[in-house]
Amino acid sequence: MQSLKRLVTSRRRDSLIRCSRNLSSLPINYSADDLPDQVLVEGKASSRIAILNRPSALNALNTNIGARLHELYASWENDPNVGFVVMKGSGRAFCAGGDIVALYHLINEGKIEECKDFFRTLYSFIYHLGTYLKPHVAILNGITMGGGAGISIPGTFRIATGRTVFATPETQIGFHPDAGASFHLSRLPGHLGEYLGLTGEKLSGAEMISCGLATHFSHTELPLIEEELGNLVTDDPSVIESTLEKYSDVAYPEKISALHRIEVLDKCFGHDTVEEIIDSMESEASATNDVWCISTLKKLKQASPLSLKVSLRSIREGISKQISNDFCEGVRAQVVDKDFAPEWEPPSLEKVSNDMVDQYFAPLSESEPNLVLPTKQREAFN
Numbered sequence: 001m002q003s004l005k006r007l008v009t010s011r012r013r014d015s016l017i018r019c020s021r022n023l024s025s026l027p028i029n030y031s032a033d034d035l036p037d038q039v040l041v042e043g044k045a046s047s048r049i050a051i052l053n054r055p056s057a058l059n060a061l062n063t064n065i066g067a068r069l070h071e072l073y074a075s076w077e078n079d080p081n082v083g084f085v086v087m088k089g090s091g092r093a094f095c096a097g098g099d100i101v102a103l104y105h106l107i108n109e110g111k112i113e114e115c116k117d118f119f120r121t122l123y124s125f126i127y128h129l130g131t132y133l134k135p136h137v138a139i140l141n142g143i144t145m146g147g148g149a150g151i152s153i154p155g156t157f158r159i160a161t162g163r164t165v166f167a168t169p170e171t172q173i174g175f176h177p178d179a180g181a182s183f184h185l186s187r188l189p190g191h192l193g194e195y196l197g198l199t200g201e202k203l204s205g206a207e208m209i210s211c212g213l214a215t216h217f218s219h220t221e222l223p224l225i226e227e228e229l230g231n232l233v234t235d236d237p238s239v240i241e242s243t244l245e246k247y248s249d250v251a252y253p254e255k256i257s258a259l260h261r262i263e264v265l266d267k268c269f270g271h272d273t274v275e276e277i278i279d280s281m282e283s284e285a286s287a288t289n290d291v292w293c294i295s296t297l298k299k300l301k302q303a304s305p306l307s308l309k310v311s312l313r314s315i316r317e318g319i320s321k322q323i324s325n326d327f328c329e330g331v332r333a334q335v336v337d338k339d340f341a342p343e344w345e346p347p348s349l350e351k352v353s354n355d356m357v358d359q360y361f362a363p364l365s366e367s368e369p370n371l372v373l374p375t376k377q378r379e380a381f382n
Contacts, residue, residue, distance in 0.1 A: 039068040040090070044230035046083035048076050055091025060099040061147050063114075066121035069151070070128060077133050083235035085132075086226075087152065088139040092163070097146025098122065100173060104331040119178075122147060126180050130154035135237040137229065137244075140164045140205070140214065141222060150179025153213060156237055157244060160205030160214035160251075161222055169200030171303035173334050174326025174342065176311040186315050188212065190262055191269035197311045198269070198277070199299040201258065206251035210259055221247040261292060274300075274308045275349055304330060304342070305349045309357045 040051040050072055052059035076082040089095055098118070106115050129136065129151060136155030144152065145167045152158055160166075168177040168185065177185060177197045185193030188211055195201065208214035218225055225247045232243060253259045268280040278300050285293040300308065304326040326344055333342035346352050 038062075038065050039072065041072065044232075046081065046233040046235070047086055047229060048072070048082050049086045049088065049230075052087070052089040052095055055089075055093070057099065058093035058096035058143055059089040059091065059148075060096050060102075061122060061151070062099045062102060063118045063121050066118070066125050070121070070125040073125070073128055073132065082134065083233065084135040084137065084237075084240060086137045086139065086229060087155075089142060091142070093143035093148075094138070094140045094164075095145075095148030095151060096143050097148050098179075100331050101336060104328055104336060107328055122150070122179065126150045126154060130180065132156075134235060135240050137240065139222070139226070140166070140208075145169060146177070146181075147179045149181065149184070149213075153184050154180060157216060157240065158208075158214045159216045159218055159222070159225065159244065160208040161217070162205055162219045164205035164208060164214075166203040166205075166208050166213060167200055168197055171198060171307040171311055172200045172299075172330065174304040174307055174328070174330030174344065176307050176314055182314045184213070190266040192258070192262070192265065193315050194269040194277075194312060195258065195265050195296075197315050198274070198303065198308055199296055200303070201296070201299065204253070204257075207253045207257055207259055209251050210253050216244045216248045217251040218247060219249045219251065221249065256292070258292065264293070268296075274305075274312055277312075278349070304344045305346055305352050306344070306356060308349070309352050313357060 038053055040053045042049040042051065050069060052061075052065065054060060054065070073085065076085055103115055103118065106112075106118075132155065135157070137157045137159065138152035138155050139159050139161075140148075140152060141159075141161045142163050143165050145165070146169065149166065149168065168181050170177050170181075181197065185197050187193070188196070192211055196203070203211070203213070205214065205217055209217040225244065228243045228247065229240070232239065234240065258265055264284060268284060269277055271277045271280055278297070281293060281297045281300065284290070285297050306326055307330075326342075329342050329344065333339055346356075
C-alpha cells in the first residue's frame with residue numbers, strides 16, 4: 001500500500017495550487033441554516049461524498065458553499081475512518097463556477113468586503129484541496145467551468161464523461177481565469193492553455209482526457225464506478241485508481257477538435273502579445289478560410305481587451321489580483337441583461353497600457369493584507 005506521506009509529497013510537488021493573494025483575511029460569514037441544503041453529504045464504507053446541490057444555478061459557488069466544503073474537508077481529513085473523498089454535482093452540472101450574478105449585484109451595491117469574503121473563502125478551499133492529505137475523486141458529469149475546475153482539478157482523480165463540458169470563459173465576462181487556472185492552464189500541452197484561457201472555448205470530456213485535464217473517462221459506466229467506489233475500504237490511491245481504470249472507457253476527440261489543430265494553435269498562440277496572437281490568427285483565417293480559425297478569431301475580438309492581456313500574463317507568469325469594471329459590464333451583457341453587447345473599458349487592445357496590466361501583478365498596499373494560507377503546516381514535505 002502506498003504510504004500517505006508518499007502521496008502527499010508527490011502531489012504537492014506536482015500540483016500545488018498558487019492561490020491569489022489579493023484578499024484580506026476576513027472572518028467567514030455565512031448562515032449555518034443555508035449550508036446543509038447547498039452541500040449534501042453521503043457516507044460510504046470508508047469514503048465521504050460531497051454533493052453540490054444548487055441545480056437550478058448549475059451548482060454555482062457562493063461563500064456558503066465554499067465555507068461548508070472547507071469545513072467538511074477539514075473534518076474528513078482528520079477522521080481516521082475516512083479513507084478518501086468524492087465530489088460531484090446534482091442536476092446537469094458538476095459546477096458552473098462562481099455565482100457571478102450574485103457578485104455582480106454585490107459590487108453594484110457597494111458590498112466589496114462581501115466579494116472579498118467570497119474569493120478568500122473559495123481560494124482557501126482550493127488551496128486546501130490542492131494540498132489534501134487524502135485521495136480525492138471529482139466526478140465531472142456535466143458543466144465544469146471556471147471555479148468548477150478550481151475545485152476539482154487540484155485533486156487526485158478527475159472523471160470526465162460524455163456529458164462533460166469544460167471551459168474557462170472569464171475573458172468573455174471581463175474577468176480572467178482564476179481559482180488556480182493559471183497553474184493548470186500553463187501546464188497543458190503546447191499553447192493549449194493560452195488558447196483556452198483567452199477564448200473561453202469549450203472542451204468535451206474526450207478532449208479533457210486527451211490533454212490531461214481529466215485522469216479518467218467514462219461514457220456509460222459511471223453508476224458502476226460510483227457503486228464500486230462506495231464499497232472500497234482504503235486510503236490507497238493505487239487501489240482507487242485500479243477501480244477507476246476497471247470501468248474507464250477509451251475516448252478520442254472529434255475531428256473538429258482544436259486538439260487536432262495543435263500545430264496551428266501553437267503557431268498562433270505562442271506569440272508574446274495578444275496583438276501578435278490576433279494578427280497571427282487573422283493571417284491564418286485569411287489564408288485558409290478555416291471555420292475553426294474564423295471562430296477563434298471572433299471569440300478573441302469579443303473578449304474584454306484588458307482581460308485578454310491580464311489572462312495571457314497570468315497564464316505565463318503568475319496570478320492576477322484585481323477586478324476591473326469590465327467584470328460587471330461583462331456579467332451585465334452576457335448574463336443579466338443579455339444584450340450581448342458589452343462596452344469594454346478600454347475598448348481596444350491598443351488602448352490597454354502596460355501600466356494597466358501591471359496593476360494586477362503589483363505588490364499589495366499595506367491596507368490590503370495578503371491571503372494567509374497555512375503553507376508551513378501543509379507543505380512540510382516539500
